[in-house]
Amino acid sequence: MSSPSATLSAAPPQRAAGRRANPWLTLIAVAFGLFMVGLDGSVVSIANPEIGRDLHATTADLQWVTNAYLLALAAALILGGKLGDRFGRRTVYQAGVAGFTLASVAIGLSGAIVPVIAFRALQGLFGALLMPNTLGLLRAVFPPRKFGMAVGIWAMVSSVSTALGPIVGGLLVEHVSWESVFYINAPIGVAALVVSALVLPQSRNDAARGEKFDIPGVLLLAAGALLVVLGVVKGETWGWSSAATLGTVGAGIVVLLLFGRHEMRVAAPLLPMRLFRNRALTIGTVITGLNFFVLLGSIFFVMLYLQNVRGFSPVEAGVRTLPLSLASVVASPLGAALTERFSARLTMPLGMLLQAAASFLMLTWSAGSGYGALWPPFIALGLGVGMVMSASSDTIVGNAPVADAGVAGGLQATSLQVGGALGTSVLVSLISGRVGATLGSALTAAGVPQDTARRLEGAKDAVSMGVAPVSGAMPGPLKEAVVAGSGQAFVGGLHTAALTTGVLCAAGALTAVLGLRDRGNRTGSSTTGPHGNGEHTRDRDPGTDHGHGHDRSRSPRS
Incomplete structure (x- = not known):
C-alpha cells in the first residue's frame, strides 16, 4: 500500500509524445x-x-x-x-x-x-x-x-x-x-x-x-449500491414508508458502512477513504448528487407538464426546453472560468442559488401559463446546473491525486447517478401525494359531478404522471372538465416538487459557502499533504508536480 508521503516524493510523470x-x-x-x-x-x-x-x-x-x-x-x-x-x-x-x-x-x-x-x-x-x-x-x-x-x-x-x-x-x-x-x-x-x-x-x-x-470491496460496494438504488427507484411504487423500501435502503446502507470499514483495513482499497479527508472533495460529491437530483427530477416533471398538461408533442416539448440546453452551453465554461478565478466557494453557491430561483419561478406556473412564464426558469436552471457541474467536478477530480483520478471520476459519476435516481423517484412521489390530496376538490371545482370525481380519485397515479383519466364515452363538456381538473391537480403537485427543490438548492448553497475554503486555503499538493490533512496543491507547474505520484502518461511506444 503506498502511503500519502510516498506519493509526494515520486518522480515526475513521463509525458506522451506527438499528438498524444x-x-x-x-x-x-x-x-x-x-x-x-x-x-x-x-x-x-x-x-x-x-x-x-x-x-x-x-x-x-x-x-x-x-x-x-x-x-x-x-x-x-x-x-x-x-x-x-x-x-x-x-x-x-x-x-x-x-x-x-x-x-x-x-x-x-x-x-x-x-x-x-x-x-x-x-x-x-x-x-x-x-x-x-x-x-x-x-x-x-x-x-x-x-x-x-x-x-x-x-x-x-x-x-x-x-x-x-x-x-x-x-x-x-x-x-x-x-x-x-x-x-x-x-x-x-x-x-x-x-x-x-x-x-x-x-x-x-x-x-x-x-x-x-480488492475483490471483497468490489462485491460489498456493488451490493450496497444495488440495494440503495433499487430502494430509491422502487420507493414510489412500493411506498416510501413500506417495509420493502425501508428494508432495501436500510440493508444497502448497512452494506455500504461495512464497505467503508473494510476499505479502511485493506492494504489496497477499491475506494481510498483518505480521499474524504479533503473537505472540498466531500462537499463536491454531495453537491453533485443534489445538482442532478434537481436537474433530472425537474426535467422529468417539466416534460410531463408540457406533454400531458399542455398537450405538446415530444418534439414540441423538447424544443420548448431549448433555453435550458443553450444556457448550459454558456454556463459550463463560464463556471469553470469563475472557479479558476475566484474558487468554487463562489461558483458552487451561485449555481445552486440560480437553481433555487428557477424552482421558485415554477411556483407561478398554472395549467394555462404562456411561454413567457416558462423560459426564464429554464434559463436559470441551465445556468445553475452548468456552473455547479463545472465547480463540483473540479473539486472532486481536481482535488484527488492523479493516481486516483479514475476512482475520483467514478465517485463523481456515482453521486450523479444516485442523485438523479432520487430526484425522479422522490419528486414523482411528492407529486402523486399532492394529487391524491387535491384531485377530488379540483375535479369538483372544474364541474365534474361528485360521484364521478370520487371514482376518478382512484386514478391519482395517472394524474401524477400528467395523464388525465378520461373515458372516451364521456360527454364532451364532462371530458373537458375532467381534463381541466386533472391538470390543476398535477400543477399543484408540480408546485410541491418545485418548492422542495428550491429549498434543497438554498440549503446546498449555504453548505457550499460554509464548507468550502477560499482559494488561498484550497491550494496544496495534488495528493494528501504531509500532515495528513487532505489538502491539495493545485497550482504547480505540471512538469514538477510531484502530486502525480506514480501515475504515468505513455505514448504507444512507451
Whole structure:
C-alpha cells in the first residue's frame, strides 16, 4: 500500500509524445463517448411508450428498461474508475465505448422485452467503464491551471447531451422508430473509437499494478449500491414508508458502512477513504448528487407538464426546453472560468442559488401559463446546473491525486447517478401525494359531478404522471372538465416538487459557502499533504508536480 508521503516524493510523470501530448485532443476524444452516454440516458424515456406498444410490455417491464441500466451503472462506476487507474484509462475507456455501442445495436435488434432489459443492463456496465475514465484521462493530461477549463467543457458536453435527449428522441421516435434511438449510438461509438485510437495517451497508476485487487470491496460496494438504488427507484411504487423500501435502503446502507470499514483495513482499497479527508472533495460529491437530483427530477416533471398538461408533442416539448440546453452551453465554461478565478466557494453557491430561483419561478406556473412564464426558469436552471457541474467536478477530480483520478471520476459519476435516481423517484412521489390530496376538490371545482370525481380519485397515479383519466364515452363538456381538473391537480403537485427543490438548492448553497475554503486555503499538493490533512496543491507547474505520484502518461511506444 503506498502511503500519502510516498506519493509526494515520486518522480515526475513521463509525458506522451506527438499528438498524444495534446490535452485538448484528449478532451475531444473523450467528448464523443461522454456525449453518447449522456444522450442515451435521456432519449430512452421518450422511447419507452413506443417500446411498450411494439413489444407488448407492461408498465413494470418498461420500468426495468430504465432500472436495469441505472442499477448496473451505479454498481460498477467506482470499479470502472479503479480498473482504469490500474490497467490503463485509455484501454478501459475504449472497452467501455465498444461494449456500449454493441449493446445499443443489440437492443434495437432484440425484438422482445426481456433481451432489451438484459442488454440495457450491459449498457450500464459498459457505461460504468466509460464515464469515470473520461475525467480520469483529463486529470492525467491537463496541467493543474488548465484542468478547471477542461472540466467546464466536459460539463458542457454532458449537460447539452442530456438536455438534447428529449428533442433527438422525439424526432427519432416520431419519424423513424424506437430502435433508431439506440442505433444512433453506433456512428457516435465508432467515431469515439477511431478518434481515441489516434489521439488518446495511455495513463495509469503503475504503483497499483502489483497490488492485490480488492475483490471483497468490489462485491460489498456493488451490493450496497444495488440495494440503495433499487430502494430509491422502487420507493414510489412500493411506498416510501413500506417495509420493502425501508428494508432495501436500510440493508444497502448497512452494506455500504461495512464497505467503508473494510476499505479502511485493506492494504489496497477499491475506494481510498483518505480521499474524504479533503473537505472540498466531500462537499463536491454531495453537491453533485443534489445538482442532478434537481436537474433530472425537474426535467422529468417539466416534460410531463408540457406533454400531458399542455398537450405538446415530444418534439414540441423538447424544443420548448431549448433555453435550458443553450444556457448550459454558456454556463459550463463560464463556471469553470469563475472557479479558476475566484474558487468554487463562489461558483458552487451561485449555481445552486440560480437553481433555487428557477424552482421558485415554477411556483407561478398554472395549467394555462404562456411561454413567457416558462423560459426564464429554464434559463436559470441551465445556468445553475452548468456552473455547479463545472465547480463540483473540479473539486472532486481536481482535488484527488492523479493516481486516483479514475476512482475520483467514478465517485463523481456515482453521486450523479444516485442523485438523479432520487430526484425522479422522490419528486414523482411528492407529486402523486399532492394529487391524491387535491384531485377530488379540483375535479369538483372544474364541474365534474361528485360521484364521478370520487371514482376518478382512484386514478391519482395517472394524474401524477400528467395523464388525465378520461373515458372516451364521456360527454364532451364532462371530458373537458375532467381534463381541466386533472391538470390543476398535477400543477399543484408540480408546485410541491418545485418548492422542495428550491429549498434543497438554498440549503446546498449555504453548505457550499460554509464548507468550502477560499482559494488561498484550497491550494496544496495534488495528493494528501504531509500532515495528513487532505489538502491539495493545485497550482504547480505540471512538469514538477510531484502530486502525480506514480501515475504515468505513455505514448504507444512507451
